[in-house]
Amino acid sequence: MTAILLEDCPSGIPGFDEATGGFYRGQLVLVAGNAGSGKTTFAAKFIYEGAKRWGEPGLYISTGESKEEFYAYMARLGMDFKALEERGLFRYVLFPTPTSTDALMNLSKELVSNAMEIKAKRVVIDSITPFLTLSPPLEVRAMLHNALKTITRTLKATTVLTVEVPRGRESIGAEVEEFVCDALIKLTLVVPEAGAPYRMMRVLKLRGRPLSRVAYEYEIGPPFGIRVLPTSLLEELESKISRLDRVPTGVKGLDEMLGGGLIRGTVVLIEGPPGSGKTLLALLIAAENSARGLETAYVSFEEPRQQLEETLRFLGYKPERLEKLSISSISPRALTLRGIYNVAEALHTLDRRVDLMILDGLTALSREFGSAFAQVMREIAFSAKRRGCTLIVTMISGLAVLNTIADTLIRLRVKxxxxxxxxxxAVVKMRMYSPEPKYRELKLVGNKLVVT
Known part of the structure; x- marks a missing residue:
């Protein structure tokens, strides 16, 4: 038996091919999603990049949007389809919503005719939802599938179909199409009860590609159109961290417990109940290290900046003189999941390399975003390690993923x-060092924290 050689067909969507491997030539791709999730933008980007970057003619069949509306909207997202049309690399066909099998037969013929005429290598039907309501359903599906088979076999065209999924429904409802397609992608615009909306992509099926992950966050906007946001696996990080390179906490007794201080470039989790001193400890570490010349960024998701500055004054520091310390306070309700990552990334600028980053009050973020918040924290931790930045995070009770990615776990309690x-x-764990597993008293002596 002769082996079939599969030819890659990159989507051209930033981040998608890197995360999944992309499509193969001639595959049938079903993109499902609720209103506002970006189905049309996904399909348009697939066609646009194929024509612009690889010279592959694209055919776009729409059952609802005029060419003028489509061109205008896509131009705002950085896609100039008019220029592609003038070069003979793109054709847009508006087909009235079919109300009978005769109308669908005409659409099938027009689909094949247009695809053959321009020798299309990429085809989009946006959307097939109106077809699924026609009767008899088996005859309708047979017509559509026969037309697609003709295009696939003759032109080796890769085809994207979009289908609407009502908000709140988990199943796609395209029935047969879900089984005959080679790739199944579900896009979702998530509107939480609290917090800003965000978008999630689930790659449920991708024939010929091993999928190590299913869910990805993505965003829509100019000039990229649509892009899948990068993910980072801490397990693959080849760190150059040295256990001899330390960041002193400045807390008498604690550095002794840590064997000389925190290990530079690691992730530190400080957890404990309300009133146990998490913020006090984190602020003191920030002040001590900024006074020593380390670029330090402190972000609180629970307490206002003015209150944090007053706490510093109580500890004997003058915030205005700590030139290496930046303090900011951000409400979780003003953020999306990706916004959390962007906040951490924005602290690193071309003219400022952050040595120590403290994210205080992650409990508020966990309440706002639930378990999805864990993946963002993995990415922030990876990014910090890649930069050699020491990351300290505080929360009431550590998420399982934070306990996993934290190199050092400092636990506070009140008795x-x-x-x-x-x-x-107590220093519960510390990679590259074996701390004494014992609780010691943390107290204020004057205006200084000490461990005895």
Whole structure:
């Protein structure tokens, strides 16, 4: 038996091919999604990049949007389809919504005719939802599939079909199409009860490609049109971290427990109940290291900046004199999942390399975004390590993923003894060092934190 050689057909969508491997030539791709999820933009980007970058003629069949509307909207996203049309690399056909099998037969003929005429290598039908309501359903599907087979076999054209998924419904509902397609991609515009909307892509099927992940966040906007946001696997990071390169905390007794301080370029999780001293400890570490000349960025997701500055004054520091320390306070409700990552990335600029980054109050983000927040934290941790930046995060109770990616775990607790509250601290784990697994008292002596 002769082996079939599969020819790559990159989508051209930034981030998608890197994450999934892309499509193969002649495959049938079903893109499903709710209103506003970006189905049309995904399909348009696939056609546009194929024509512009690889000279592959594209045919776009629409059942709802005029060519003028399509061109105008895509131009705002950085795609000049008019220029491609003038070069003979693109054709847009508006077909009235079919109301009978006769109308669908005419569409099938027009689809094949146009594809053959321009020798299309990429075809889009946006969308097939109106066809799925026609009767008899088996006859309708047979017509559509026969037309697509003709295009695929004759031209080896890769075809993208879009289908609408009502908001709130998990199943796609395209039935047969889900089984005959080579790739199945579901786009979702997520509108949470609290927080800003965001978009998630699930690659449910991609024939010929091993899928290590299914879910990806993506965004739509100029000049890229649509792009899949990068993911980072901490397990693949070849770190140059040295256990001898330390960042002192400045807390008497704690550096001794840590064997000389935090290890530079690692991830540190400080967790404990309310009132246990997480913010106090994090602020002191920030102030001490900025005073030593380290570029330090402190971001709180719970407390206002003015309150943090007052706490610094209480600890004996003058915020205005800590030139290497930047403090900001951001409400979780003002962020998307990707916005959290962007905040952390924005702290690194061309003229400023952050040595120490502290993200205080991650509990608020966890409440806002749920389990999806964990993946963003993995990416932030990877980015910090790649830059050699020491990352400290605080929260009431660590997410499982944070416990996993944290190189050092410092746990605080509050105990009541004879009617008095006593704060205690333990270094639960520390990679590249074996701390003593024992709680010691954390207390204020004057205006300084000490561990005894």
């Amino acid at each position: 009541e003894e004879e009617g008095e509250l006593r704060r205690e601290l």
